[in-house]
Amino acid sequence: MPRSAKxxxxxxxxxxxxxxxxxxxxxxxTGLQEILDAVHIPKGSFYNYFESKEDFGAKVIQHYVxxxxxxxxxxxxxxxxxxxxxxxxxxxxxxxxxEKNDFKGGCLLGNLMGEIGDTSxxxxxxxxxxxxxxxxxxxxxLAKAQQQGTVRTDKPAAGMxxxxxxxxxxxxxxxxxxxxxxxxxxxxxxxxxxxxxxxQAP
Amino acid sequence: MPRSAKxxxxxxxxxxxxxxxxxxxxxxxTGLQEILDAVHIPKGSFYNYFESKEDFGAKVIQHYVxxxxxxxxxxxxxxxxxxxxxxxxxxxxxxxxxEKNDFKGGCLLGNLMGEIGDTSxxxxxxxxxxxxxxxxxxxxxLAKAQQQGTVRTDKPAAGMxxxxxxxxxxxxxxxxxxxxxxxxxxxxxxxxxxxxxxxQAP
DNA sequence: TGGTTAAATATGACCAGTCGTTTTAATAAA
DNA sequence: TTTATTAAAACGACTGGTCATATTTAACCA
Numbered sequence: 001m002p003r004s005a006k007x008x009x010x011x012x013x014x015x016x017x018x019x020x021x022x023x024x025x026x027x028x029x030t031g032l033q034e035i036l037d038a039v040h041i042p043k044g045s046f047y048n049y050f051e052s053k054e055d056f057g058a059k060v061i062q063h064y065v066x067x068x069x070x071x072x073x074x075x076x077x078x079x080x081x082x083x084x085x086x087x088x089x090x091x092x093x094x095x096x097x098x099e100k101n102d103f104k105g106g107c108l109l110g111n112l113m114g115e116i117g118d119t120s121x122x123x124x125x126x127x128x129x130x131x132x133x134x135x136x137x138x139x140x141x142l143a144k145a146q147q148q149g150t151v152r153t154d155k156p157a158a159g160m161x162x163x164x165x166x167x168x169x170x171x172x173x174x175x176x177x178x179x180x181x182x183x184x185x186x187x188x189x190x191x192x193x194x195x196x197x198x199x200q201a202p
Numbered sequence: 203m204p205r206s207a208k209x210x211x212x213x214x215x216x217x218x219x220x221x222x223x224x225x226x227x228x229x230x231x232t233g234l235q236e237i238l239d240a241v242h243i244p245k246g247s248f249y250n251y252f253e254s255k256e257d258f259g260a261k262v263i264q265h266y267v268x269x270x271x272x273x274x275x276x277x278x279x280x281x282x283x284x285x286x287x288x289x290x291x292x293x294x295x296x297x298x299x300x301e302k303n304d305f306k307g308g309c310l311l312g313n314l315m316g317e318i319g320d321t322s323x324x325x326x327x328x329x330x331x332x333x334x335x336x337x338x339x340x341x342x343x344l345a346k347a348q349q350q351g352t353v354r355t356d357k358p359a360a361g362m363x364x365x366x367x368x369x370x371x372x373x374x375x376x377x378x379x380x381x382x383x384x385x386x387x388x389x390x391x392x393x394x395x396x397x398x399x400x401x402q403a404p
Numbered sequence: 405t406g407g408t409t410a411a412a413t414a415t416g417a418c419c420a421g422t423c424g425t426t427t428t429a430a431t432a433a434a
Numbered sequence: 435t436t437t438a439t440t441a442a443a444a445c446g447a448c449t450g451g452t453c454a455t456a457t458t459t460a461a462c463c464a
Contacts (some may be wrong), residue, residue, distance in 0.1 A: 026317045028230035113375040114313035115228045170368030173315040
């Protein structure tokens, strides 16, 4: 294996491990040693891949959000005539995975926004970008649903996307401490199934 | 000063300091030494007041929520004929304080739910109780508003209270990383000003 | 092509400092 | 004096980060 490929592989392993450990144990609750042990990379090598723990955290945040963008994009592309249904099915998948994980972890973005969102400038910027990417995609999906007549048009799609993201985050926190998917299911029902629907039947 | 009184005073100082430091820096991001220095209590004395850091965290959570309960209760009692208005004014005060603090900290409950909500059983239980107390009070306020005709009655007050709490938490996280009160203002507008309102004008 | 060297990368011992907690000694109350 | 409480020192483990050394790669000239 060429050297640069191994470096990339190591880097990727660190990021993947970082995602799962930072999500479950938090930023300050996770030591570098713990992550490095898990992927069998020596302590001294860490700083060949990342400038600092803070830099690593910022990169982990970016790395985290990619799969979600892909997942939601796929749903939106697959169901061309029913964007709202695509969004609903996407969130259903998230709920299922949350239940599979016994409500542990939740969302890395939400957890880190709370923990270091206003103490680490690097991570703050990374969180901003990640959340905005996600919100923008959701917004485009809701706009599509508006055109299709399944979502009310008297409110801007941007505002609804923000509301959906925020409520989802809050519901995830509740789900975490209640060990129940009730809050996140309620979130989807209240917003996608009620608030976002057009007032008048067509 | 009698001994027991001083002990209570020390205990209270530790809790107050704990609230502000845990809110700003998180649980694992705050050392006991830091808290003890701030209130001039020797390190060795800490375990006379609390069994462990985790126990301290759980007590801090309980201590945190009391003022909010009082504040909201006061608003609800003062404006007897307009419960919805009381809730709105209460949240307006929260927004104002958030702005005063430059969007730092946010909500201790939200931050700790994300950071240690599923790793510390003691704190998890304390978080559950604190959030439930708050949610229940909000629910009673919304139920009152329903009786007064200012809030829709086709949805249970309990569900709306949960939705409000969750959206507020998520909006606080967003406000924190965007350094803007936009998200929390939007939260109040969307829910209290729109979603919770009766469908038909009277 | 083969051999040499310089640059790039990987490594683990080690740093000073801090963590939460425990033990022990001093102090105050009874 | 006896008993209970407080405080100080010390504990081992661990923190993020550094650095000299070892190893590998690539560039060069013969």
